[in-house]
Amino acid sequence: MQHEYPRNGESTHPSSKKPKLSSKFITESDIRDEFSHHQQRVARINNGSYGSCPNSVLTAQRHWQLQFLRQPDAFYFNVLRDGITASREIIKDLINADHVDEVSLVDNATTAAAIVLQRIGRSFAEGKFQKNDTVLMLHCAFQAVKKSIQAYVTRAGGSVIEVRLPFPVNSEEEIISEFKKSIEEGKSNGRKIRLAIIDHITSMPSVVIPVKELVRICRAEGIEQVFVDAAHAIGSVKVDVKEVGADFYVSNLHKWFFCPPSIAFLYCKKSTSSSDLHHPVVSHEYGNGLPIESAWIGTRDYSSQLVVPAVLEFVNRFEGGIDGIMKKNHDEVVKMGKMLAESWGTNLGSPPEMSAAMIMVGLPSRLCLDSEEDAVMLRSHLRDRYEVEVPIFHQVSVDREEGVRDKDGFITGYLRMGKLAKCFIRNEKAVIKVGAGFHGITSVFCRLLMRAAFTVFKESYKRGAKSSAEELELLTNVI
Amino acid sequence: MASSLHDAPSAAVNGTFAADAKSQVHKKPRLYADPSPPLFTPSDILSEFSHHDPAIARINNGSFGSCPSSVISAQNDFRLQWLRQPDDFYFNQLQPKILQSRTIIKDLINADHVDEVSIVDNATTAAAIVLQQIAWGFAEGKFNHGDAAVMLHYAYGAVKKSVEAYVTRAGGQALQRGKQNGRRVRLAVIDHVTSMPTVVIPVKELVTICREEGVDQVFVDAAHGIGCVDIDMKQIGADFYTSNLHKWYFCPPSVAFLYCKRSVNNSDLHHPVVSHEYGNGLAIESAWIGTRDYSAQLVVPKVLEFINRFEGGINGIKKRNHERVVEMGQMLVEAWGTHLGCPPEMCSSMVMVGLPACLGISSDRDALNLRTCLREKFGVEVPIYYRSPKDGEEGGVTGLGMQSINLLTMHSLVLLFPIHKLK
Numbered sequence: 001m002q003h004e005y006p007r008n009g010e011s012t013h014p015s016s017k018k019p020k021l022s023s024k025f026i027t028e029s030d031i032r033d034e035f036s037h038h039q040q041r042v043a044r045i046n047n048g049s050y051g052s053c054p055n056s057v058l059t060a061q062r063h064w065q066l067q068f069l070r071q072p073d074a075f076y077f078n079v080l081r082d083g084i085t086a087s088r089e090i091i092k093d094l095i096n097a098d099h100v101d102e103v104s105l106v107d108n109a110t111t112a113a114a115i116v117l118q119r120i121g122r123s124f125a126e127g128k129f130q131k132n133d134t135v136l137m138l139h140c141a142f143q144a145v146k147k148s149i150q151a152y153v154t155r156a157g158g159s160v161i162e163v164r165l166p167f168p169v170n171s172e173e174e175i176i177s178e179f180k181k182s183i184e185e186g187k188s189n190g191r192k193i194r195l196a197i198i199d200h201i202t203s204m205p206s207v208v209i210p211v212k213e214l215v216r217i218c219r220a221e222g223i224e225q226v227f228v229d230a231a232h233a234i235g236s237v238k239v240d241v242k243e244v245g246a247d248f249y250v251s252n253l254h255k256w257f258f259c260p261p262s263i264a265f266l267y268c269k270k271s272t273s274s275s276d277l278h279h280p281v282v283s284h285e286y287g288n289g290l291p292i293e294s295a296w297i298g299t300r301d302y303s304s305q306l307v308v309p310a311v312l313e314f315v316n317r318f319e320g321g322i323d324g325i326m327k328k329n330h331d332e333v334v335k336m337g338k339m340l341a342e343s344w345g346t347n348l349g350s351p352p353e354m355s356a357a358m359i360m361v362g363l364p365s366r367l368c369l370d371s372e373e374d375a376v377m378l379r380s381h382l383r384d385r386y387e388v389e390v391p392i393f394h395q396v397s398v399d400r401e402e403g404v405r406d407k408d409g410f411i412t413g414y415l416r417m418g419k420l421a422k423c424f425i426r427n428e429k430a431v432i433k434v435g436a437g438f439h440g441i442t443s444v445f446c447r448l449l450m451r452a453a454f455t456v457f458k459e460s461y462k463r464g465a466k467s468s469a470e471e472l473e474l475l476t477n478v479i
Numbered sequence: 480m481a482s483s484l485h486d487a488p489s490a491a492v493n494g495t496f497a498a499d500a501k502s503q504v505h506k507k508p509r510l511y512a513d514p515s516p517p518l519f520t521p522s523d524i525l526s527e528f529s530h531h532d533p534a535i536a537r538i539n540n541g542s543f544g545s546c547p548s549s550v551i552s553a554q555n556d557f558r559l560q561w562l563r564q565p566d567d568f569y570f571n572q573l574q575p576k577i578l579q580s581r582t583i584i585k586d587l588i589n590a591d592h593v594d595e596v597s598i599v600d601n602a603t604t605a606a607a608i609v610l611q612q613i614a615w616g617f618a619e620g621k622f623n624h625g626d627a628a629v630m631l632h633y634a635y636g637a638v639k640k641s642v643e644a645y646v647t648r649a650g651g652q653a654l655q656r657g658k659q660n661g662r663r664v665r666l667a668v669i670d671h672v673t674s675m676p677t678v679v680i681p682v683k684e685l686v687t688i689c690r691e692e693g694v695d696q697v698f699v700d701a702a703h704g705i706g707c708v709d710i711d712m713k714q715i716g717a718d719f720y721t722s723n724l725h726k727w728y729f730c731p732p733s734v735a736f737l738y739c740k741r742s743v744n745n746s747d748l749h750h751p752v753v754s755h756e757y758g759n760g761l762a763i764e765s766a767w768i769g770t771r772d773y774s775a776q777l778v779v780p781k782v783l784e785f786i787n788r789f790e791g792g793i794n795g796i797k798k799r800n801h802e803r804v805v806e807m808g809q810m811l812v813e814a815w816g817t818h819l820g821c822p823p824e825m826c827s828s829m830v831m832v833g834l835p836a837c838l839g840i841s842s843d844r845d846a847l848n849l850r851t852c853l854r855e856k857f858g859v860e861v862p863i864y865y866r867s868p869k870d871g872e873e874g875g876v877t878g879l880g881m882q883s884i885n886l887l888t889m890h891s892l893v894l895l896f897p898i899h900k901l902k
Contacts (some may be wrong), residue, residue: 039563048564050770066730069551070532071859072543077851107752110769114752125618125649146767146883147757151749156618254770261561262771280751281600281607282644284636296627298603298637299543299725301772364771380570389566 019307020033026317034314036199037374040381045390047207048232048358048418051252053260060310061260064303080302084295086307091265096247104266104291105305106279109231110144110264113197114152114280115290118225120195121152122276129194130267131157134339136223137197139164140205145197155340158194160184163208168349168404171365172210179214180465193223198246200230201237204393206358206416207350208237215245223461231264232256235322239268247274253305256329256357257322258311263304266290276412328421329357337417345406349414358418360393362411363402373375379415386409392418481542527785538861541677541703541829544723552796553781554731557774569802573773577766580779581801584736587793589711597737597762598776600752602702603637605721605737606668608761609698610645612747615680617649622665629694630668633676638668638700664694671701671722672708675864677829678821679708686716702735703727706793707800707827712738725775727800727828728793734775737761767882800828806868808832831864840865 026034034054038044044052064083068075080328088103097103106112123129127471135153137145139162149160166174182359196218211228218226228249233239235256240250249267253259266291268274277290281297295302315322334352337359341348349360367384369375375394393414397403403410519527527547529637531537537545553869556726557576561568581596590596600604613767616622628646630638630653643655651665668690670681682699687695704710706727712720720738724730739761748761752768766773786793808830812818820831846865853859 037559037562042564042567044564046566050561066530068543069530069546071535071537071860073539074535074854076543107771108769110754111752117753118751122648143755144753148753151753151757154854155615252770260772278644279499280611281604282610282637282641283603286637286640286644298601298733299723300600301731301775304772349585383567383570389564393680398730 004120009351025319030317041387043388043390044463045415045417046387047389047420047421048203048255048416050256052258052420053254053401054258054314056257056314057307057310058260060307061303064306065301068301068303080306081295083306084302087263087305088265088291090308090312091253094234094239095265095267096120096242097267098242099270101289101291102267102270102274103260104268104294106250106266106294107262108254108264109142109229109252110148111263111280112248113145113148113227113229115277115437116195116248116276117148117152118280119277121156121160123194124153124156124158129158130192132159132189132193133192134159134161135195135197136161136163136182136193138199138202138209140161140167140202141197141199142203142229142231145371149197159191161193165202167205167207168347168362169354170351172213172354174395175207176213176217180217183217183223187221193221195227196223197227197229200228200244200251201232201356201358203231204391204416205349205360205395205414206232206355206418207360208354208356211244211246219245232358234265236326236358238323238326241269247271248271253308253311257313259307260304260415263308263409266294325421326357327417330355333357333359333417333419346411347404347406358416360414360416362406363392363413365406365409365411365417367413394428480512483705488586502674509676512675516784518790523788534858536859536861538643538859541726542862543673543732544610544726544877545729546725547729547785549785550729550781551731553778554774555775558772559775561772567701573777574766575630576777577773580734580776581762583779583783584724587705587737588736589713590738591713592741594762595738596740597765599721599735599737601725601733601735602635602700602723603641603723605719605735606641606700607645607749607751607793608637608737609666609719609721610641611749611751613651614645614649615747616665616876617646617651622651625652625662626667627652627654628665628668629654631680633673634670635674635677635700635702642668663859665690665696667697669697669699669717671699671710671720671827672703672827675862676820676831676866677703677827679825679827679829681715683715703827703829704795705736707797707829709797712740718742719780724779724782729785729866730778731775735780737765748794801826804828804830834863844880846853 034056035052037055037058038052049444084105085100088100088105089388090099092103095103100205103379120135122127124131124133135149135158137149137160154160156416161182163179165178168174169363183193197210201208211230215226215228225248226246228244228246228250230239230249230251232252232255233253234253235258247269250264252262252264254262268277270477274290278286279290279293279297283293283296283298285293285296315325318325333353337348337355340361340434344362344364346362346364349362352359363369367378369392370377372394375392379390379392382390394412395412397410397412407448527549528545529543530548530551541868560867577598578593578839582593583692584598585596588596599608610628613622613628617624617626628642628651630642639653646666652662669682669685672679686699688695696718698744699715699717699721701710701720701722702728704722705724706729710720710722717741719737723733723735725733725735748766749757750761750764754764754767754769756764756767786796789796791798803825808819808826811832815833815835817833817835819826820833838849840849840863843865846863849859850863854863894895
């Protein structure tokens with residue numbers, strides 16, 4: 001089916017204008033249909049990792065894919081570039097960028113990090129930066145970003161400063177204060193901080209960072225460039241790149257903005273430095289500017305970059321559009337997080353105003369989560385045995401005296417709750433798992449706790465012994 | 480419609496295929512225990528490619544390939560599995576399935592070990608990987624400023640730019656003429672089958688010459704290689720070899736392999752998009768470069784199944800493609816009084832056919848205009864190449880690339896006959 005996609009994005013910031021295609025909003029049964037391809041029995045509480053893509057967008061994507069396969073040459077010459085530009089125009093308006101030239105589409109935030117850091121690496125290699133000049137990042141930066149820094153900065157002779165974020169965190173001031181301390185350290189011994197990488201919403205543990213304030217501090221302290229890794233931001237918090245004021249800002253549209261895997265935008269504020277940015281996969285478009293380079297990196301399937309108009313159409317079928325969706329997600333995840341923390345006697349990892357569509361909920365200390373391995377095991381157990389998909393975070397306690405306690409001991413684990421609000425998934429069969437997934441989690445954990453032999457479970461998983469598994473089954477059934 | 484042109488996939492399927500010593504150098508991997516799935520019938524083939532625009536004669540298979548419906552279907556199944564429960568797919572399915580594809584490819588190309596085979600998007604990405612390690616060689620002082628990378632004049636545009644981005648920028652020289660002033664040649668980039676104009680290069684011989692001349696490393700850009708010419712890593716002997724499977728090997732866009740001989744210091748090869756897998760070897764790094772759709776990399780088993788339903792498998796297909804395209808090329812040069820771009824034995828599944836001088840093509844722009852005109856007015860998709868005159872020669876040369884299963888290309892050639900009337 002042929003859609004008439006808007007070729008020129010809406011010209012005003014979405015918070016001031018709510019375009020509606022019809023006066024009728026999306027219904028619950030529409031929503032059920034849109035997500036009918038999700039595995040019905042699984043409670044998806046990890047929307048943050050891989051997102052959710054509605055059927056109408058998948059259909060639009062298939063349309064683009066088929067169009068390419070029908071006549072790929074004509075598609076390449078006549079359709080592809082315009083389609084990508086249309087998506088970029090929409091994104092430019094959504095994020096309040098000045099010019100579409102500032103918006104490039106790439107696969108994901110991981111790719112964007114490679115682009116920005118490769119440039120930093122070149123500057124070290126070409127002698128523009130002194131050896132040991134620094135790059136600043138958060139201690140809990142995404143692992144791919146850390147590795148990218150290793151691959152491009154450390155290897156080229158740069159040094160790295162990590163800002164240790166307090167967690168659980170109680171206020172923005174705590175973060176700002178740690179940030180300022182690290183800047184001092186980064187500038188010590190006559191070094192220059194060449195780049196600061198700041199998450200807008202950290203991944204594990206997940207907290208909304210006061211980026212606008214941190215960017216302002218960077219400018220005041222003479223940090224040359226700031227790169228905001230906002231992988232989770234769009235569709236989750238308001239994104240206004242001019243307000244944030246960073247040089248580079250990346251966000252994945254396939255997490256909270258209903259796009260299929262995968263598509264992200266990299267915003268690069270127009271300045272002299274943005275002219276030396278290149279996509280690491282070099283095509284014949286090399287030198288024509290990052291947006292053009294990124295729009296052709298060899299033969300591949302670009303269809304996920306072409307469906308942004310269809311996604312906007314989908315989002316605008318909800319009352320309040322993306323703003324309405326964001327609010328519902330936030331309200332619901334906070335409500336559910338509080339409910340769990342109360343019923344377990346634990347805590348939230350951050351106050352509600354420092355969370356968006358995800359929240360960290362302390363796990364009962366009696367689970368004795370003592371390592372990253374335990375966290376992985378628990379996650380697998382929840383997936384395999386209870387069909388609940390939720391990431392588990394192990395909190396390494398730096399100073400036990402300052403750790404948070406519940407009535408039984410120190411809280412060493414958190415789950416990251418991030419799901420689309422209940423209104424999205426209302427399926428009679430799945431309601432036990434998904435629509436009321438939180439209740440599911442509560443009962444699961446109650447059972448695990450009541451066994452009080454969680455250590456037995458851990459041991460048996462490690463040994464993989466069949467008899468222990470049988471033991472476990474017995475225990476679980478009894479309870 | 481000349482019936483002699485109307486092919487018969489039946490002729491293709493039932494045609495004599497004399498197995499010769501060269502055709503089965505190494506074993507054909509078969510994944511299925513079930514005894515020979517039936518060979519394709521003409522109507523099977525029509526339905527496998529029913530999604531192609533029926534009004535267009537596709538004579539440019541070389542650029543974007545052709546993917547059969549059964550493979551697209553398999554790909555959609557994988558996409559759906561991911562969407563159903565992505566975390567589970569990530570933790571439990573993705574890596575084993577990519578490994579399965581890599582293992583099949585390893586057997587197809589006669590590599591020693593699956594660790595030597597990485598899957599990437601396309602040859603363009605492979606070039607970036609190989610050239611990036613050269614750039615580090617310069618940046619870290621392993622190479623001297625002025626040491627060179629050598630490539631063919633007809634190297635693919637993206638590869639030339641990649642050499643500029645990674646080698647020249649890092650202080651190396653990009654040469655088309657070989658060693659100068661006693662500097663070392665750190666890398667030679669050789670095409671197996673050039674793109675425009677298209678010619679099969681004697682890579683085995685060139686690699687031998689490189690070794691004799693003391694070239695550090697040889698990278699064979701065989702974007703058109705697999706499914707088009709015979710490829711045997713041990714025979715060719717290059718350090719790096721890349722080929723796209725979405726050109727002549729029926730894969731959807733996009734999937735390519737990069738072979739890296741084990742003797743090379745592989746620990747220094749990295750995918751430029753760095754994920755948490757950094758440092759775990761190129762094959763593992765390439766298998767996770769952030770959240771994206773990896774489905775094209777997972778359908779290789781299904782593609783093998785498809786290919787084995789042709790008589791002679793991929794070797795049968797290659798042979799028939801070559802014979803057909805040479806036959807058609809010769810028919811055209813006779814009709815137009817021109818010549819082929821190279822002798823038949825240096826053609827693969829693509830051939831360059833000289834265009835009549837009366838067309839008056841005298842620039843790249845003219846060539847592109849002709850191509851657009853052929854697409855829009857005549858429904859023919861074919862790349863046109865222009866080379867500026869040497870020694871009084873004139874004229875553009877057309878590249879024709881086709882596969883035996885595409886019936887429509889036969890019809891299109893009839894349309895091309897009155898081409899001299901275009902002017």
